[in-house]
Amino acid sequence: MAEQIISREFKNRWINFYGKNVTERILRELEQSDPRIISPNALYTTRRQLQESLESQGFRFAPETPFNCLILEFEPFNIVATSEYLSGLFTIQALTSLIPPKCLNPSSESVVADLAASPGIKTCLLAEVMENTGTLFAIEKAKKRIPALKSNIARMGIYNTFILNCDARSFPGLNVKVDHIMLDAPCTGTGLKLKKNKRLERRILNDVTRQSLIQREILDEAWKQLKIDGTIVYSTCSLEPEEGEVQINNFLARHEKQVQVLPININIGNPGNLTRWTKVYDSQISNTRRIFPDQGMDGFFIALMKKVRE
Numbered sequence: 185m186a187e188q189i190i191s192r193e194f195k196n197r198w199i200n201f202y203g204k205n206v207t208e209r210i211l212r213e214l215e216q217s218d219p220r221i222i223s224p225n226a227l228y229t230t231r232r233q234l235q236e237s238l239e240s241q242g243f244r245f246a247p248e249t250p251f252n253c254l255i256l257e258f259e260p261f262n263i264v265a266t267s268e269y270l271s272g273l274f275t276i277q278a279l280t281s282l283i284p285p286k287c288l289n290p291s292s293e294s295v296v297a298d299l300a301a302s303p304g305i306k307t308c309l310l311a312e313v314m315e316n317t318g319t320l321f322a323i324e325k326a327k328k329r330i331p332a333l334k335s336n337i338a339r340m341g342i343y344n345t346f347i348l349n350c351d352a353r354s355f356p357g358l359n360v361k362v363d364h365i366m367l368d369a370p371c372t373g374t375g376l377k378l379k380k381n382k383r384l385e386r387r388i389l390n391d392v393t394r395q396s397l398i399q400r401e402i403l404d405e406a407w408k409q410l411k412i413d414g415t416i417v418y419s420t421c422s423l424e425p426e427e428g429e430v431q432i433n434n435f436l437a438r439h440e441k442q443v444q445v446l447p448i449n450i451n452i453g454n455p456g457n458l459t460r461w462t463k464v465y466d467s468q469i470s471n472t473r474r475i476f477p478d479q480g481m482d483g484f485f486i487a488l489m490k491k492v493r494e
């Protein structure tokens with residue numbers, strides 16, 4: 185039964201925050217598995233070219249092409265065994281992964297940091313947005329997750345990226361001021377579909393407290409290194425408000441007049457909302473985006489913030 189996929193404690197929190205109907209829908213959707221989403225590597229190919237060459241080998245795709253991607257409907261053999269995959273013509277990922285890199289608008293001179301990078305799906309997409317120009321720092325704390333990051337960057341033909349194996353909280357120690365930051369933060373992952381999330385039923389409230397503290401610390405350190413007029417995109421695949429709306433609301437309170445929350449121009453999800461949580465909150469929260477698990481999508485939260493002069 186749907187309720188067993190997460191503890192009653194979490195389910196009750198979701199009912200308080202999102203209401204009963206949305207919670208029932210979340211529980212149903214978390215049990216569904218998503219189709220594979222194929223994102224063409226714009227550095228090397230176009231969607232049409234890629235689709236034609238994969239279809240000639242028997243792969244079939246849905247007629248819709250969200251975010252210029254292909255939704256895989258049938259594979260005659262595992263698509264990662266194709267020469268197209270091995271030579272970096274595409275990545276396979278969640279639809280939500282495509283959103284954060286597209287929110288930033290780097291120029292060919294920009295210095296950009298991805299503060300929680302491995303396995304590098306979003307790093308590669310960001311390098312694509314940067315057209316392999318400028319400088320991208322891909323920071324990852326876990327040593328054992330560096331090989332996956334390296335291999336994705338190499339496979340996708342990316343050469344504007346430096347990989348750094350360090351804690352994002354020590355980022356100011358590098359003494360680099362950056363134009364843009366992507367923080368796809370470590371989180372409880374309660375928005376991830378069950379198939380990718382074996383730990384969901386073991387999640388406890390303490391995990392939320394621990395992860396939201398790390399997110400807060402990384403955000404505050406990252407902010408010090410962001411240039412005026414620079415932007416930071418913050419995201420988590422969590423349904424917990426402390427890792428989403430509440431995290432950003434507290435960030436706005438700490439940094440007050442320095443932060444402008446920018447609208448995110450996508451027509452999926454809902455505006456971030458704190459009305460069920462607290463009566464007093466920053467109205468800029470409505471520019472953040474809350475995405476519920478849905479067909480083809482994990483649960484996700486995203487906020488885009490600009491650093492302005494006080």
Ligand SMILES: C[S@@+](CC[C@H](N)C(=O)[O-])C[C@H]1O[C@@H](n2cnc3c(N)ncnc32)[C@H](O)[C@@H]1O
Pocket residue numbers: 281299300301302303304305306307323324325326329350351352353368369370371398402
């Ligand atoms: C949500 S995953 C990132 C997924 C990645 N952005 C992608 O799209 O492929 C979070 C990553 O942050 C790393 N991490 C956790 N704490 C960190 C810290 N303090 N500094 C840097 N990286 C950290 C984790 O090891 C994990 O690889």
